[in-house]
Amino acid sequence: MKLVVRVKLLPTPLQAAALEATLHACNEAANWLAAEALERKVTSRAGLQVLAYAELKARGLSAQPALHVLRKVADAYTTLRASLKAGNLGKPGSKRHTKATGKPVAFRENAAQPFDDRCLSWQHQNRTVSIWTTAGRMKSMAFTGQAEQLAVLAAHRKGETDLLHQNGQWYLIATCEIPATALNTEPDGFLGVDLGIVNIASTSTGKRYSGRRLNQRREADRRLRSKLQKKGTKSAKRRAKRHAGKEARRARDINHRISKQIVAEAQRTARGIALEDLGGIRERVRLRKPQRVTLHSWSFHQLGAFLAYKAGRAGVPVVYVNPAYSSQECSQCHHVDRRNRPAQARFVCRSCGFVEHADLNSSRILSQRGWAAWVCGAESQAPALTIIA
Template identity: 70%
Template sequence: MKLVVRVKLLPTPEQAAALEATLRACNEAASWAAGVAFAEKAMKPLALRKHTYQQIKTRWGLGAQAAQHAIKKACDAYATLRANLRAGHHGRPGSKRYERASGKPVAFRQRAAQPYDDRMLSWQHEDQTVSIWTTSGRMKKVAFTGQAGQLTVVAAHRRGESDLLCRDGQWFLLVTCDIAEAEPDTHPAGFVGVDLGIVNIATTSTGIRHSGRHLNRRRAADRALRAKLQKKGTKSAKRRARKHAGREARRARDINHKISKQIVAEAQRTGRGIALEDLGGIRERARLRKPQRVTLHSWSFHQLGSFIAYKARRAGVPVVHVDPAHTSQECSRCHHIARANRPSQAVFTCGSCGFAEHADHNASHNISHRGWYVWVRGAESQAPALPLIA
């Protein structure tokens, strides 16, 4: 299983300046190579290398490996663009959005991540330093830090390339690790049902509820600030908007990591699997007012589900996905389904047997039951293994 671990670098001011110059040169070279690829229709590494390799080495002073990575980076960007165009992420063919995306060369930000292989980057784990290639030469004894568990994973399981990244003046290495999955539990004692929502981000059938009220207030404040800065449109407003860009996404990712870790730990401790709703296409199916649509569409349910899935694979906990239809309207005791069973967001009262419980807990019990039925039928499903940042 592939896992991406983020390690923080602690460069001195002189080292940071060298890393900054290196990122700028690599991304300028990659942008130029992408322009050549667009003009020459040479979007494969071998074909593009013939047009750009020597010029990149001479013009930007990149080494052989760095030049190869700049060329591959440009080709990979076009491959991603083609996949997004085929998937319709840039609108329909012929639309303005589609033409705007496909009608110009790819360009890279000055601080876009740069891949490093073992020829350009070496690790000294005992000293917690790295030796890294820069345009000023090989730079040694660059200190790094991180959580003890993450550094242990990096030392034992690092494989392939690492990406150098600068974010808000801080330097990171995104390290790819190859970790063996635990032996899956083929005889779970049951399933922990997980109901995902807006007011409560995740509610489990074991009685744990992760409230989202405080987070939703923070997200609303972020959206209001973003709208205010966009409306103002001055240079200082744009500068402030760039400073705050990505804050909401990083906060959501951190919370999703914490929630998924607790859910998987609970399932592993009790010898159970995890049952999740299959929420594919929820944005198209949901019929909500405009303010509610903003909240629904901006929360990363898929990310939380994928975090649960990959952490579960590491722990050997089975994961199944169930049909989400009517889980909030079905009684977990007598299984009577009616819209009237849900008089409000937080309350569930069965009109048939009179059973009453918090609505999200009732839904999580239904998901747990359906998870067991799916497992018994042998139709268990597993989310795809995605490279994720730990």
Template identity: 60%
Template structure:
């Protein structure tokens, strides 16, 4: 299983200038290459290398960085073409699709740049790295790292790393190939009902409330509204400083919830049943005030976190169809829209059972997961490719960031 470890660099002012110049040169070369490949209709790795490898080296890039620029550009077009084929940019002739197809892909001046072991070496004992730049090899660039991350780098680092400049800070994203635990045969399942008011409710009766996170989101929305209305330079500076705060809070909350669920499943030798909520934003029809809550609901992220943590623990994960889980009685199986009296209250019209609505739903998820596993359903946790991108992200401090995963 691949994990991506985030390590914070602490360069000197001279080293910072060299790193900034390197990212700028690499991304200028990528933009030039993208325009050339788009104009000639040749955007595959092989075609771009035959077309412009020598010219990239003439622009001041060494051999390996030039190859990384080629691959980065070709991969960007691969993703674009996949989105077009899958209809993510609309049907043929759609305005959004025409706009994407009509112009070359561009890269920000500070966009990430890949590095391999020929361009980047780690001195873990000294806490430094040696990295290629357009100004020559930089040696002794310090990095900050927790003991856990340092151990992971020493034992499992493998493959490429990426240099990232974000919010004035420098990071290296290093890929680690961590061995997976052998999957257990579950004795039962923990059903997890996902929601907005209660982020996750388990069939054991544990409720992970979303009250604090929802209050935080409301405060952040109100703050953004006031600052945008004010529109001064100082207000814009505060907006820039606050822009990822809500996302970081949601990510941290999802990490904590996912770890508690997986730990309990591992301790009791059970699997985990989750609702497959993909496409719910397209299916749901809500009033305008409710749309903000729906579109800020990070249920997919929580599912990814549960998946990758379960993979590390050998716990099977099964996704079930969420249809009628909130209307079905977990005792007698009777389904009726009227069973769901309110957000929190469930009253069965057939057998008279009264229960917490989310707990009743989680029991239904548990029953469905158990039945699917009995029929031979495949676990989503040990399956190759689970998670997002090339792997989860472990932060150097053990904390959380947007779109990151922490063990």
């Protein structure tokens, strides 16, 4: 399986200036080539190489960076054609469609630039890299990162590495190819994971991942975001942008911790993980306005993705189940009634009288549906459309 590792570069001022000049040169060349490609109607890699390789070399790029610029432009036009074909940019003749096709693809001056092993070499023991720049080869450039990620990087890095400049910091984003762990094909049941508004995640074993302090922090973030949006000044917009980045990093860290604990529990108990299929949840769920704000303020898709890839590394099977009526169905007698949930956190079955925390009851329903989906898929030997290894 593929895993992306991001490490932080620690360049000296001279090295940082060289990196910035390199990114600007590569993206300036990419913008020139994108305009030429549109004008001459040549967007394939081979066609662009014949058209512009010599010119890119004349612009100060060496052989490999020039080829990467060619590929970057060709891939951008391939993505554009796919979006047009899928209708993501409106119908032909529409204002959005005409705007997308009437101008060349554009690259920001600090857009990421890929490097291969000829342009970038790693010295893992010294935690330094040697990287090509327009000012010459920059050697002994320090980098840092989490110990676990650095170990994965040293053992499994494969392919290209992207140079990224973001919020004044320099990063290298490397792709690692990790050997797949043997999937547990005989799980002892499934750990149901219910994603919710008050509790970010609740499992069928009774664990809830949230808490008063986290919810207070989320509410404070929403109030500050709303206040800055209403103010609308330049300084307020700058502060809102900084705060949005901080909020996203905090949420990402929490999602990592939650997913790590859930996968560890599933692995320890030899279970699989049953997740809700949340596709279209924002269009499907009917909530009051305050609840909608809370729902939209958390990246449940990111949490699901973290759970999936961590489970894959651990050999824990994952199934996605239909969450319809899981909050109204009794986990004991399976009676479904919207009145079974008189309050957000309380479940009382109108048929058998079973009483439980609402999130715990929902997660148990998901656990049962996950097991049913796994057994059904195993017996029919159907393609793994709900199972992720």
